[in-house]
Amino acid sequence: MELMIESSYDALSESAARLVETALARKSDALICLPTGHTPLGLFRKLTESPKAPERWRGATVVALDEYLGVRPEQPHSLIGWLRRELLDGLEIGNDRLLRVDPVHPEPSAACAALDREIEERGGIELTVLGLGPNGHIGFNEPGTAADSATRVVRLAEASIASNAAYWKARGGYEPEYGLTLGMGTILRHSKTIALLVSGAHKADIFQQFLRQSPSPAIPATLLKQASRLIVLADEAAAGKSE
């Protein structure tokens, strides 16, 4: 594991952008897996603000890490819809260069298995960028997830359902109970490099647990330590070095 403590969120985002650009330079038709959430927003801004961005991404395909089951991209709570607005449109990446599980597929488990097969057939993911969940989750791989888990439908942890419900209450009410997520096994087996981004003082506790603990399903993020190459980028606030 390579650990990089960055002086600020901006510096973290800049370093993450360099990792993405290096992956694209290495393989112009790379698969790049990306999360949603607050943490990657700075990275997404860095990636989209360069006028050369669409050109740089021309051959690349984005793999979406997770989505709510049954939610279409045009619905307001869709994670993929959010990813499109925050990143994909700016990079001029259409649906033909987006790999994801169709959230309204009539057989979601078969669609999950098909995504894993496609990732494998395309030679794996050049770079997988991840955020650290407050309980150590990765995507929708909640505590208790096996290290060899495939891409699948999951019931969200009660804590995640509750925090989502609070968020969506103000936006017309919505309580997702099930999600689709790339499995920990899929991520570990098929990612050439994994970049775990950790930002903010509210992540300091879980980040310390992540650093101290050996790989265990109790904190899914610790399973990433078994990856062939894991780069952890944390800002000083998450590392407990500043307020």
Ligand code: F6R
């Ligand atoms: C989002 C995802 C989640 C988040 C995690 C951290 O696609 O997979 O695992 O990365 O919950 O979220 P933020 O970045 O909002 O703190």
